[in-house]
Amino acid sequence: MRLQLNPISDMKYLFSLLFIASVLVASAQEDNAAGEYKKRVLEHTEIDFLLNYYEQDGENAAVTGGRGTEELQDVSPTIIVAVPLNDDDVLTINANISAYTSASSSNINPFDGKQPADPFVASSGASKSDMWGNVVGSYSHSSDDRNRLWNANLSVSAEFDYVSFGFGAGRTWLFNEKNTELSLNGNVYLDTWSLIYPIELRPPGDDEPDEDDYMLDDEDDFSGSTFELIVPGYNPSFTEHPGKGRNSYSAGLGLSQILSSKLVGYVSADFILQDGLLSTPYHRIYFADKEDSFYENFHLADDVERLPDSRFKIALGGRLNYFVNHRITLRTYYRYYTDDWGITSHTASIEIPVKVTDKFTIYPSYRFYNQTAADYFAPYNAHLSTEEFYTSDYDLSEFSANNYGFGVSYTDVFTQSHIWKLGLKSIDLKFHKYDRDSEFSASMVSLGVKFVVD
Template identity: 60%
Template sequence: MRKIILFSIAIFLVKVGFSQDSTATYKKRVLESTEVDLLASYYTQDGNNAAVSGGIGTERLTDVTPTIVVSIPLNEDDILMIDAGVSAYTSASSSNIDPFDGGKKADPFQASSGASSSDTWANVTGNYTHSSDDRNKIWNAKVSVSTEYDYFSLGFGGSYTRLFNEKNTEISLKANVYLDKWNSIYPIELRPFAENGNGLNNRLFQSNTITGNQNYAPRFAEFQDETRNSYSVGLSFVQILSKRMQGNLMLDVVQQQGLLSTPFQRVYFSDVENSYIENFQLADAIEQLPDTRFKVALGGRLNYYLNETFVLRTYYRYYFDDWGINSHTASLEIPIKISEKFTLYPSYRYYSQTAADYFAPYEKHLSTEKFYTSDYDLSNFNANQYGFGVTYTDIFTSFKIWSYGLKSIDLKYHYYERNTGLTASIISGGFKFILN
């Protein structure tokens, strides 16, 4: 009897062991191995409506952004992703925060070579993702830190995704919070008029001649609260409609509060006599905007698989906020698979918006107004963007660097133009490596 009991226990343990081994064998990992993405972009723009100089002046800017993204599978269900990037830019526009520090005659259409002509932005984001055993539930949490010379941002958030109907239906809910802090930098000519400043007795005015209105007396007070908090909630619904078609509906709601004005953006009033040093008009005031903003965006995507060569990807979004802006965005991308390894990506994007209630061009504001800005990002405009990209994919990762195989290369170019005269170009590239 004792032998029978021991034999039965042994059989039970063997069955349990095989059951556990079977589960481990057939449970597919969310991410098979570590992936490394090396990304970079080069951006350049030009125009003549710089907000730093009150809606006139050069908008020339160049920006280089290298980024590395590392995705690490912690086990079958969990992924840790680290995203780190640096953005280094030079800006003719922001250089005119102090147009008198470059050794050349100050002019809003010329860049100053002083300290404000360049800056560096750095960001690190950590993402943790967990998937349920059946892969129908996905949780995500993230933390991010961003910093530059006059700005610091701490962000955190999370999302939950649920798949139904044999993974043909997907619903996602996300929420994010960003806690930002300005280190306000003001136009150079306004700083002497801050509390405890010495006004026209400042060395700037004593060593330069004011032309036009020599009794320069701007409206200026430093911001007392330099914080900006943003709270967002998003909902997404994805449905596979047929073997060839997939649709996606999205809703995003954002509430912002705090310092929503940009401290170094000038404003000129039509009812105030102009004052100049050299060719640069001295600010009448700085941008003043409400300390709250509520935004809503509704959008959708529809992707259709035509055949093995062509896919249609369409997108539309409608946006509105309580500052008076309404906008429409529509885009079309047509991936063209020309071989097993190469795919082309021609694309087009159209955007239009109405002006914010507080926007007016150069010298169109009145000094009696409470809120005012001449930032053309808040103006009435429409824009077109044309793009082309190419992707190389090697599922066998035959090219290797150390233990990492090259899975894909992405190269893209986009050209952007507004009817206000702003034009921009961006070249971006990415290399994805997988640990073999």
């Protein structure tokens, strides 16, 4: 069953939370009116409006076993509201809706009757588009001397095939006259999948297919038994996944140090443990040692992706920011990643903000990434049926990628421009172009506007 989100209901829920927060703000301000003056962690309520447009294309869709269109378009609006509850406490609410159209996910059921099924052609079926929604609430508290901070968060997100609940907390300490900062954090995510399989592998219904089933023009009219009847020799090696849950546990450590008047360094370590259903149920697999079966122009699946039910990840990173002068800054980053699935990766990036005027900054950026393949990866129609685990998802393949970016930022700390009671603090416009050496490319445009509530 598809889970449909209601953006209107989501926004009503968000504004209800914001109303409660505003009441808390008023109460906290009254309580502190007679007290001593203390610089607030956040002076005024801040509202961020973000809008991202993302598109991608490629020829190695995991839904069709590592061969087929990866075309996708996504529009994602986000609102972030940070509310100072008093001098020390801040409540932040982040609500995000992502509406996408995906040619590859449409081929979960490519037999919609409108045209011959083909892995490189999008189906017009129900799974071609959907919506993802996410709401995160976080609370932070700072000590009077601003040398200690703790925070906690709760989140919920949902899409057509899963629901996720998350919670976490963190602690930050500042030492050495605030020149040294140490942070610890931990998060837990509890996910539940809906087991949606490729149409040709779905369990048969109670009744035998009738004459209309052979037309394959409605995803509710047929199941795996239909294909076994109409495609000679089709005999998939398929059993359903035993569970629907997936849990993720993460812990992170960060250390920041001001090394000189122009140089700041930061190192981090992140550890993630996942268990449960880590395979995607609708990713097809084709075996080289089994006879191929086709209906129309579509290769019928031999099985679905099978991966271990646990995964441990380690990421070690470091940043160096160098202030060349009052106009130019160099921001560099490196990360090493490894996991027990056999993937090792390296990420290196540089960003160069250039302050053109007091209010305008441009920032070109470049990021390089490469990784080894997971132990369980093989391309289209290359796995063997004797293997225990297998995937043809090219996100788990060996590849290198380049990401080129350019951004423009406008900042007015005095918020001289206003829209009603909202003072305009900043505007950011960014563009990124991403290219893999595995015939995959993507681009993203993002716009962010920050307001301060007077």
